[in-house]
Amino acid sequence: MNGYMGKILVVDLAKKELKDEPLNEQYARDFIGAGGIACRYLADMVDEKTDPLGPDNPLIFMSGLLTGTGGPSFTRWVAVSRSPYTTYYGEANGAAYFGTELRFSGYDGVIVKGKSDKPVYLYIKDGKAEIKDASGLWGKTTRQTIESIRKEYDDQRTRVACIGQAGENQVLFANIMTEDGHCAGRTGMGCVMGSKKLKAIAIRGKAKIPMKDAEKFREVARAAMEEVKTGFVTQIFKDTGTAGYVDSALMYGDATSKYYTIAAIPETTDLSGVSQSEKYQVGNTACFGCPVGCRKVLHIKDGPYKTEKPTEGPEYETCVVLGPMLMIADMGAVNHMNVLMNDYGFDTISSGASTAFAFYLYEKGIITSKDTGGLELKWGDINTAIELIHQIGQNKGFGKILQEGTKRMAARYNRPGEAMQVKGLEFPMHDPRAFSGMGLGYATAARGACHNKPDYYLVENGMGNPDLGLNPGDRFGDDKAQPVVTLQDWRALCDALGICHWAMMSTQVIIDMINASTGWDVTLDDIMKSGERIFQLTRAMTCKLGATAKDDQLPEIAMRPIVDSGQEGHVPNMAKMLPEYYVIRDWDTTTGKPSKARMENLGMGSLCGKFGIN
């Protein structure tokens, strides 16, 4: 099976059984890799009655088709399950070295079923897996866990994906963390891992990835590497990291303050990637085979939040959600909070937004210090924000309420429409009032408000994909239905291939690499159809798990204009874009499900019964 390792590991933690299964070839051909294949497996295993934290909900780790092959930034892997946080389809996408090592160990993926009665971790070396006791690791931070496991095997290149205390304590938005603060975040896959008492998966391998035509692959990968190396995004991100976007975000009104209600405070520039580079940066780290190296290493040497050693720097999303969103503009504090969250292992976006929502409710008098366990929530109060991180990570005190997320908080305090979320997942720091396309993307993405499928703000910033006709337009315009569909399909494909979104290369080199690796003979139309197939599959999955067309709405608070900002008082015209989008997607306007005809057209007719499509 060229292009794939051809094997998955199926683990039953209750029975302590491990077995190798061949990768389902038809799933691979239809759904390419990572989230595509994982969602297809998930469709066989869960339905609307499955308890997300019960033994019947599997946790599926899957690598992309090109992950680890040596193209530029082909590193990505996913963890997929029914989300305990949103209750719909959950997908967390990670990078660094875990997915690549998974393949080097001989597997395309790992399916974890059942629950262990005591803490365990999984150790995979060269195609052999073992379930190991993790009682000594339970309670450790993610950083300590990785170091302990590496020490145990005396091998710094053992790659570990693990949970911290947040996952152990069933924090609903817990992440799965790997080295350097890299995480598979959003939708609480770490919480599922914690429910199974699975502390970590550690991997080491020496296998190579089978390829149809390795010489041809090398030739194309070399051209791809050149394209990425000299690309615009690479040049910027190498210097500034993703936080380099902070300054642009201020200009566009993409970042906001005070729980999405006012323009971002000007002091936010202190958190930008440029300012980080000038003051604190001591180096970069890169994911496997990546010429971009967007991960900054910072050393805060003075002030109350100085660190003993260099640490991973916060990404753009984290800078904004822990910065201006809470009215904080202290780089040391933001860095400190980011490191804390990574140690506990939970989602910075959802937790930051939940914390900001609590501050917002407090300011309005809807909650008081009686609700917060005596804490006064004053905008800009760093100490309170840090205290809340500890409470969330330990799932205690007011943190117990924050970890439920803003959708449940809004229900609890009877403020419908004021939680900035779609399908229970909080908005990332790309405001739909600055880029209409993001609004449509948030409303329709399978996992809720997701800024990766699609990352339409990039298109409006001139970093789209001319090969697919994705060029900058009027960022406030309402003509986004078709381009958002195209970008979502394209990103579904990129994710399935395991390609990082920052590795921007022409579509032809990607097609050539797919063909050289697998021996297929696909064209742009074929792969776009695969992208659509994956996107529609994840959509059908989310609908099967309970979402309907009613859940495809932006909350009322997202429709309140902010005049005095780069948003210029604009709000996205959802009333026009959403129906157009539904027509292109061929979704039912009540159930939200793809039509039977479209499913058949995509070769998924046999799945209609499973998804209740008739």
Place this chain on the structure above:
Amino acid sequence: MNITTISRDNRYIAADSSKCAGCLTCMLRCSFRLDRKFNLARSRIIVSRLVGAENEFDISFTPECDTCLICARYCSYDALTAYKQEKEA
């Protein structure tokens, strides 16, 4: 700065580990040149992370390295520099 240099004939590679980002591209390219397979285990250049460090790496070369310079050609972080120099008489 921690620079190691390896040479053969007139070919030199200077490895400055302080600039390394740990992406392992050099190892992949090295393995492919020799074995026509992308396989880190076959690489003649070894990059490993120092224990407990965020971005500190050790770069070393196995005795089989023939200083072909391909690792340096693919380094995106200027950690590996290739140069040719005639030996002084």
